[in-house]
Amino acid sequence: MKEREIEIEVITGDIVRIQDLLYTFLVAYLCNNEYRSWGGGKRSVSRFSLIKITKGSPAISVSRLVDNIFRDMSPDVIKDVLDTLGYDVDNNERGLRDSLMFYFRAASLTLPILYPETKFLKIIYPKSKGVELFCEYAIKRILAEEGLLYE
């Protein structure tokens, strides 16, 4: 077991498509303050940080997301999640990583259709503003899904 497990069901409710899973991980990594703790001192990039700060601008990519997922979760858990979604994946870690990367890259193309707020991640400058907007709408969506958002 890896030292850190992400309780993915808790974040967005039901995950039935690969896009839901990608969105869940994006929310988990981008909107969690712990993961965004890049400030302070020489250690500007946290060990669990998805967002790598380069000259004040965060860089996001599916490759980096998958690297972080494999750092935080055990391959068995990832395999179980993909099996649940109906994807047939390899048993070895390299094959699993390649499969997850392929599915996420394919899913990222249609992600803004299902979750329009992911479009904010396309903002070129300043990217941190885009992440902020993305999180704002993502949190609203989660609250609305749970019936906790009142206009």
Added chain:
Amino acid sequence: MSRRIDFFTFLKYTGIALSLLGLLFIIKPSMIIVMALGFFFLSLYYLADMSYTRSLMFVTGITIISLALYIIGDAFHSLLTMFLLFFLLVINLWTEETKTRRIERKKR
């Protein structure tokens, strides 16, 4: 250890190979389109990888190649390069959704 090549990895390596091949032919202007094709593949790869800044960088590269071809008088290849830009635009628009604009308007 052998590694399985999927569609996106194929895009990446083909893009790199074509870009380098185009660099070899830099003295022959009409062959620069090979480099533009390489940039097209790389732009698609980075679009799927959610590295939107890099994707845009390659789009800019194609635009520069297209303009350069037009300036040196090779209008035919410049037009072909513009088609690549057009395809990228279509793909980018396809991955967008007008609902986002509606959300923004509602917020205002």
